[in-house]
Amino acid sequence: MGHLFASRALLSRKSFIREILKVTQSPSIISFAGGLPNPKFFPVDEIKNAAVKVMETDGANTLQYTITEGLPSLREWISRRYARRGVDIKPDEILITNGAQQAVAIIGKTFLEKNDHVVMEKPGYLGAIQAFEFYETIFNQIDIGEDGIDTAELRKVLDAQDIQLAYLIPNFQNPTGNVYSEAKRRETAELLKKREILLVEDEAYYELRFEGKPLPSIREYYDTNHILLGSFSKIISPGFRVGWCCAKKPLMEKLVVAKQANDLHTSHFTQKVIAQYLADNDIDRQIQRIIGQYSRQCRCMLEMIPRYFPPEVQYTKPTGGMFVWATLPEGWSSEELFDVAIAKDVAFVPGNAFCSDASLGSSMRLNFTNSDEDKIEEGIKRLGSAIKELFSKKKKTSVIA
Numbered sequence: 001m002g003h004l005f006a007s008r009a010l011l012s013r014k015s016f017i018r019e020i021l022k023v024t025q026s027p028s029i030i031s032f033a034g035g036l037p038n039p040k041f042f043p044v045d046e047i048k049n050a051a052v053k054v055m056e057t058d059g060a061n062t063l064q065y066t067i068t069e070g071l072p073s074l075r076e077w078i079s080r081r082y083a084r085r086g087v088d089i090k091p092d093e094i095l096i097t098n099g100a101q102q103a104v105a106i107i108g109k110t111f112l113e114k115n116d117h118v119v120m121e122k123p124g125y126l127g128a129i130q131a132f133e134f135y136e137t138i139f140n141q142i143d144i145g146e147d148g149i150d151t152a153e154l155r156k157v158l159d160a161q162d163i164q165l166a167y168l169i170p171n172f173q174n175p176t177g178n179v180y181s182e183a184k185r186r187e188t189a190e191l192l193k194k195r196e197i198l199l200v201e202d203e204a205y206y207e208l209r210f211e212g213k214p215l216p217s218i219r220e221y222y223d224t225n226h227i228l229l230g231s232f233s234k235i236i237s238p239g240f241r242v243g244w245c246c247a248k249k250p251l252m253e254k255l256v257v258a259k260q261a262n263d264l265h266t267s268h269f270t271q272k273v274i275a276q277y278l279a280d281n282d283i284d285r286q287i288q289r290i291i292g293q294y295s296r297q298c299r300c301m302l303e304m305i306p307r308y309f310p311p312e313v314q315y316t317k318p319t320g321g322m323f324v325w326a327t328l329p330e331g332w333s334s335e336e337l338f339d340v341a342i343a344k345d346v347a348f349v350p351g352n353a354f355c356s357d358a359s360l361g362s363s364m365r366l367n368f369t370n371s372d373e374d375k376i377e378e379g380i381k382r383l384g385s386a387i388k389e390l391f392s393k394k395k396k397t398s399v400i401a
């Protein structure tokens, strides 16, 4: 008898976040774990009206198969949206995918061989680690600070390794919430361009800016071996599973074939409903409502942390996105903290989920978008008490030892 599973299926680990989401189903738990939007802002009535309109005006066609590339009117809308910020991306340089996550997965399938080296941030996006792990790649994670990736370290890695692909999140990075400065964007582009390394620039959080002015994409400085990702998940609905990737023709042709082999196309129905919703509603108003509320929730979390956490805990101060990244003093384990916290009905994602080598054990990711302010205050209070309990337990055992 041969084998049941392919070796890559045995290599890939379960999503820790999905596992945590199972634990956090209980209504008494306040969860800062998932990366979920606040459901208060899902445009339920508007989507209902759009769906009815699509069915009434073009029902039979909408229920038919469609082209892999995606609905032309939706790709035109996305192209116009880029044009508004001075970015020139033609509709035929856009491929609609099942969320940005599918774009990450088909990029892996299209560009990665076993033992290829990939650059990403440390901590980095768990979904990309998971997707690329399937191709048995080697991760080179590079520290990300308040103003972006450590470009000196990036240069060192690029000099030392033959890097196949870099995957970066310059805006409100998941999980730190950090933003690359303009200088870091330029420098990163120069380093990659010189070596013609494929850059995947993930802009899933681009629209969730609470303050400051938008910065140019890295694409502005390096657009040949470049793929830009976007998504409707954070501004309309993640349940719709509609995102996209943008690339020039030679790259795009291969991505389309990879997607075709995967699922033929993203649901025609959901694409039509989103396009109708966008035609009939003011998306900027929707985005303004979301970021108004998220910035209040973020501010609330940033006010509660120093009130309830011991002062030794460090944390990022995001100006957008969905997450705060907090770090316990060295040697303390956020996985141990997780058990104490769950007993107090509060959850988060331990830091090791965001690296490939279990070296972020004292950090944790806290989501602020899915809980209203009263829950954030109560949750941070519970988490603060869990941290203090862990600290005092540890102190006692070290005295005994």
Ligand SMILES: Cc1ncc(COP(=O)(O)O)c(C=O)c1O
Residues within 6 Å of the ligand: 035, 098, 099, 100, 101, 102, 125, 127, 169, 174, 202, 204, 230, 231, 232, 233, 238, 241, 242, 243
């Ligand atoms: C950086 C990043 N990229 C992509 C995704 C996936 O988004 P989508 O829902 O569009 O698949 C996420 C989801 O949290 C994310 O954080």
